[in-house]
Structures are given as C-alpha cells and as structure tokens.
Amino acid sequence: MKYQVFAAFACLASAVFAGAPLDIIPAPQEVKIVPGECRLKGKPVLERVAAIPPEGYELSITPKGVTIRSSDAAGEFYARTTLAQIERVDRRTREKIYPCVEIKDAPKFKWRGVLVDTARHFLGKTAILRIIDEISWYKFNVLQIHFTDNDAWTLEIPEYPALAGQGVTRGRTGFVYGGKIQPLYYSAEDIKEIVDYAAARNVKIVPEIELPGHFGAALRAYPAMGCRCRGGGGVLCIGNAEAVRFAEKVLDRVCEMFPSDVIHFGGDECTRDFWKKCPVCKAHIKREGLKGVEELQPWFTRHIVEYLAKKGRRAIGWDEIFIASKDRRAGGDSFNSFLPKTTMGMCWRMHGAGARAANRGYEIVRCPTDFCYFDYRQGLADDPFNYLGKTVVTLEKAYSLDVLEGVESAARANVAGGQCCNWGEFTLGLVDLEWKLWPRALATAEALWTYPEKRDFAEFSARAAVHRRRLVGRHVNCAPLE
C-alpha cells in the first residue's frame, strides 16, 4: 500500500529526488528515483569497486535487474538490507517488485553501537542473537555487552571458575531446570556462536569488563583482589600485583574469545575511598612516585591500555578515564596526562571530558545520557514498564543526537560515532528491552548513518511508523511512537 502511494507520487514528481525517504531507515545519502516499478526474478549482480567507501554501496534497480556495487562485504550486506526494506513480493507470480532507483550510500560514522547489560538482568544467548538480528536490520555495526558489574559476572573465565554466575542478577542465583540450578553466564562456546552470528551481519561484539570499579561480583568470588581495609567494597586493589595480574589474565581470555580490535575495560564511577585507606595501595603510590590517590586510577588505566596494546588491541573506557582531578564532576578537572593517544573514550556525558579528549586528539564514541540512555523514560502516554530516574528521552530527542557537538572542526575526525545504551537495572528481559530499544534505536541508527542536513524529524516519524508496524509483524515488542 505504502509503495503504491510512493509510486504514484514518484511519477508525478521530478525524476530526481535527492535524499528521498522510500521508507528506508537509516535514510540513504543519495537516492535517484525513476518512475515506474521493476518486477524481477533472479539474483542481484555483484560488483566490487575499490573506490566505494568502507561499508558503502551503490544499488541500481532497473527493469533489467538489480546490481550491487561495494568495496567490501559490509557494503554488500547493507545493499541487501536496503533492498529488503523496499522489496514487495507478488504472491501470485512470486516476482519481487521494487521501485526503480539508483542509490549511493555510505555511513557518516564508523561506530554505530548498541549496548546491552547482562550483569544487572541476564539475557540468554537466544536473546542476544535476536538483538543482533534486529540491530543489523538498521545497519548498527557494534554490540557492546556489559558482562560484569557489582551485581554479577556473566562471562566464563576458566582460570577463575568462581567468577561465572557469581551473584547472578538482582537476587537470583540462576534458574531451575531439571531440578538443578543453572548458573546464568556465557560459556566460551556461547561466545563463539554469538561472535560468529554477529560477524555474518557486520556486527562487532565489543566486550566490556568493568575495571577497577563496579567490581563487586568479582570480589565476592575472590575477596583477596580487593583492598585490605574495612569494607573492601567494589574496587580492585591496584596496589596488589596479584590483583593487577588477575585483571590481565581475565583480559587474556577476553582477547582469546573476542576478535574485536577494541576491548572495553570500564573505568567509570570508581570511588577512591578504599584506596585512600588501603596500606597496599598507599605503598604502591609511594613506590611508583605518584602524587597521591588521584593518580592511582590513571596509573592503572595506562597499565591496562599498554597491556592490551601489546596484545594488538585498543582499549576503550568511559569518559572518567580522561579525568585526573579529585573532583571528577568539577568543570575545571585536570586532564589525565598518563594516557597514550591510542586510547579510545566512550563519553556518556555531553559536557564531560569527552569533547575535550577529542579536541586533544583522542578518538571517542559518544553516548550522552540525555539522547542515548534508553533505560530512561520515553514519554509515552501509556507505558507499563519501569525506568531509571525521571529523565525523558523521547523519540524526537534521540533523533536530535549530534555526536559532533562541542568538538572543534579540526578534531571532528576523532569522533568515531555513537551508541545507544540499554542499562539493565530496570530491564528484566528481552520483552522490555525491545520495548525500550525500539523505536528509539531507529532514531539513533539514522543519527549515526545519515548526514545531518538530510535529517527531518517529521518525515522520519512517518517512516518510523511504517517500521514499527514491520517490527511488530516480526514479533519485536516495539513501543508506540508516542
């Protein structure tokens, strides 16, 4: 129905319609429509053209057939994704019906991510595979999995068997199956399946292991890795060489399991209170010639960044890693001068250290809470689910994400892209995760793919309504648009 309306419009309109919607999300960079429709059997012709940018493609649909040109497999995959979004099948003749178009397309940003949190409420392997499917329909290319936190450790590490399933998720220790409690974590086999499934859909799995804070679940299993002071808390004892070695061995396994060139080591919301009191940490500060406890996390961050670099991986951490002052939230905080330039930052605060890091030459990924945190309310008239706090991130707000905000024009190439984050404290499983993710992730997908000058929220909303219907038709629990 929608296509017929479009075809009639296309015949009336000029033959060239740059940035035309065509119900494609994210909107392609260049669309040229020829009036009429193409009825086709047979497979697309594939051509590799080196001049086409990474992940980009050219899609030509004429009455003679479909041609896909790209320089890489990702571009070909995205051309097929676009094709699937505009395809209609004649049930009688089995012919595929398309509008006649020429599309030239490539993403504006190379990091187009989604984060899920399996440490607050566990998501089974099947749910992860499902989310990979869904985000790949909209050309996201990163799925970051937050495997560990104070609540649980959900990744199997053979050297430390007590970690897996430790303290699993908000009061539950596993689910009962066949009379036995099954711990909730991913085995190396599960991870292989997830990584391969994602790679076939041009999605990179970026694992996140929280260090040195948000470390409570690990310390329940191995208390000796925490500070030797009263109320050892949820932080790694950086002064203890054995504890640092523990972190390294975990990262060794993570690098074996995940081919990702980038490994996330957390770095956020880490209190210094335990380090201040810990005799081991105090001795370490003296031994290393550090100015004080405020230089302990920067020292550890650099150690981890260099350790991962020796293994051929880049480290990424939350934006606190760039801050070295006592008051992490103060505007005038000092910059962490310990960090090698290869370090990547993931910036959850629009006005935090992120933009400054980009201006200083560090590569960053942006996920500002007010635009990208989908565990915040979505402003729906009727919503049965629980959310974190009172902040509202509407579809329109999510769509207005500008990951270049506050970054000097000379430093814009340092912005790799952005990410929407779905923290799990109030998200119990796939049903409410999908509800909170969609349709807002449609907005993030377009904000990271399509040039800002081609973005128009009213026009996007009409396409989002079409896609909401399709998502529900595919049994995805997509929320209404308002």
Ligand SMILES: [Zn+2]
């Ligand atoms: Zn300590």
